[in-house]
Amino acid sequence: MRIITGKDIASVCSWPMIIEALRQGHRLAPAKLADALVEDGGRKMLVRTAWIPGLASGTKAVTIYPDNPSQTPALPSVQGQVLLFDEARGDVVAVLEGVDLTAWKTAGDSALGADCLARKDMRTMLMVGAGAMAGQLIAAHRTVRPGIDRVLIWNRSAARGEELAAEISAGGVSAEFAADLDAALPQADLISSATMATEPLIRGELIRPGAHVDLVGAYTPAMREADDTTLRRGRLFVDSFATTIGHIGEVEIPLRSGAISRADILGDMHALVQGSIGRQSDDEITVFKNGGGAHLDIMVAHAVSSALARG
Template sequence: MRIITGDDIRSVCSWPMAVEALRAGHLLAPADLRDSLVENAGRKMLVRTAWIAGLASGVKAVTIYPDNPGANPPLPSVQGQVLLFDEARGDVVAVLEGVDLTAWKTAGDSALGSSCLSRPDIRTMLMVGAGSMARPLIDAHRSVRPSLERVLVWNRNQARAENLVQALADDGITAEAVTDLDAAVSRADLISSATMSTEPLIHGAALKPGAHVDLVGAYTPSMREADDAALTRGRLFVDSLATTVGHIGEVMIPLASGAITKADIQGDMHDLVQGKAGRRSDDEITVFKNGGGAHLDVMIAHAVTKAVAAR
């Protein structure tokens, strides 16, 4: 059994590697998934399991403490570990640092969705939220869409947005902190949102033709980041029906109100990767809900473990 640290993960991972691991995993049969979520005073513990026949099985256990980034010193809001099991023998192959793996998995998932759905000539990205996932999402999206020339950043705390913009500028990326979210949405070819919001931030009326919307933040039944108009103006896709429908407010709330129906979900990541669904024209708006799932962690963990062993 290998113990794989965050440093190990960073030493072998790249965005092309992560995206390709997820793409290859979605050429296999859908995973068998089970989740458990418990809450205490706004804090959460999430345990996700997945079995991917022909690849591997695994468990990810994480805690989610929203107040941690404001601690002194700051702590990650998400902490945990991933257990990777050999699919044939059933033994534990590796224990991997969950925080680092989650970033690669989550942003890689969104980047793979963008590679299937966003226009290849997009120029402007809007990052909604400047938390721990913002930079990985920006880097992952830029890796699959090198045409991106400018990054706009909006955050409720303007100072955090400006700090992220400065970090991007230090790395030679043209970036701008914005305060008018609707105006920024109307400028963006790609909108990626990673917040803890329970009220819609992205208004469909502001979306321009041809935009791609990547919704990452919502992960509980009460959370959502885009309004009904965004989902009805755009064609809606999800990474996994099993982890979004019936689990996440982004989809559950408009389904319950009748704003959308299950038939409005145009496909999942298996459909996108296998060419069964996708963008149909340059002018249509596409919306992708990144719901996550342990199957994605297993795909990335399997690729990382192989890379570490080869090294």
């Protein structure tokens, strides 16, 4: 069994590698999944398990403690590990640092969704939220759509939004803080949202035709980032039916209210990767809900473990 640290993960990972690992993983048989979420006030523990026939099996366990960053000394709000098993023998292959792996997996998932759905000619990206995932999402999306040469960043805290804009600009990409989200939405070809919102921030009436919307943040039944109009105007896809329907407020709340129907969720990542569904015109709005899931962690963990084993 190998212990794989965040430094080990960074030493072998790149966005093309991660995106390709997820693409190849979705060409295999669908994973068998099981999740458990336990809450104590605002604190949460999430355990996700997946078995991907022919690849690997494993479990990711993380805790989410929102107040940790304000402690003295400050602690990460999310902490956890991924346990990777050999699919044929059942023995533990590796234990991987969960937070670092999750960042690569989450942004890679969104980038693969965009690669399957977003127009090739996009130039302007709007990042909604400037938290821990924002920089990775910008980098991952620009990997599959390198024509993006302008990034707008909206955040509740202007200071953090301006700080991230400066970081992105220092990397050679034009970036600016957008104080008015409603004014920024119609400018964007790609909108990626990674917030802790429980009420919709993105107003669908303001989204330009042809845009792609990547919804990352909502991961509980009470959370949403986009309004009903966004889902009704756009053609809606998810990374996994099993980890979104019945689990995540982004789709479950409008399903319960009747704002959308099950038939409006047109497909998942397996169908997108296999090319049986996708964008149909340059003018349509596409919406992709990144719901996560242990199968994605296992695809990435297997790729990382294999790369390190090769030396």
